[in-house]
Amino acid sequence: MKLFHVTFTKRTSSIRQRGLLASHRANWHRQGDGSRYHSGCIHAFEHELDAIRWAARMDWEFYQITGSGEISIVTLQTPDDWPWEIDEADPISQAGAHGRWLKSPLPVPHQHIQSHRPLTLEMAKQLVERA
Numbered sequence: 001m002k003l004f005h006v007t008f009t010k011r012t013s014s015i016r017q018r019g020l021l022a023s024h025r026a027n028w029h030r031q032g033d034g035s036r037y038h039s040g041c042i043h044a045f046e047h048e049l050d051a052i053r054w055a056a057r058m059d060w061e062f063y064q065i066t067g068s069g070e071i072s073i074v075t076l077q078t079p080d081d082w083p084w085e086i087d088e089a090d091p092i093s094q095a096g097a098h099g100r101w102l103k104s105p106l107p108v109p110h111q112h113i114q115s116h117r118p119l120t121l122e123m124a125k126q127l128v129e130r131a
Contacts, residue, residue, distance in 0.1 A: 003044040004051035046099030067121030
């Protein structure tokens with residue numbers, strides 16, 4: 001199953017060597033009390049445009065720019081029987097998604113990492129062109 005994961009570009013060399021490891025410290029805060037989400041899961045998107053949209057959101061959130069090069073999309077290929085489940089968090093952001101948003105409690109070994117590329121402004125423009 002081909003999927004897309006969004007991360008900080010500075011983490012991609014480690015991901016290529018070690019794979020995707022579940023983090024217990026999320027990048028995002030809850031709106032109500034400001035506490036961090038703690039999922040302990042790997043998150044991925046079925047459709048590349050959903051990953052691009054999330055990467056653009058993350059780029060803006062952390063760097064106040066789109067196409068900074070600091071956010072990358074990692075392409076991975078997992079076996080079809082990998083334990084992915086639907087990620088039901090943030091249904092508002094998932095409105096209009098092109099594919100399913102998934103999560104897995106298992107780390108993704110480096111053998112399943114195919115490639116990565118930093119988000120560019122040209123990639124983000126695809127979102128507008130395809131809307």
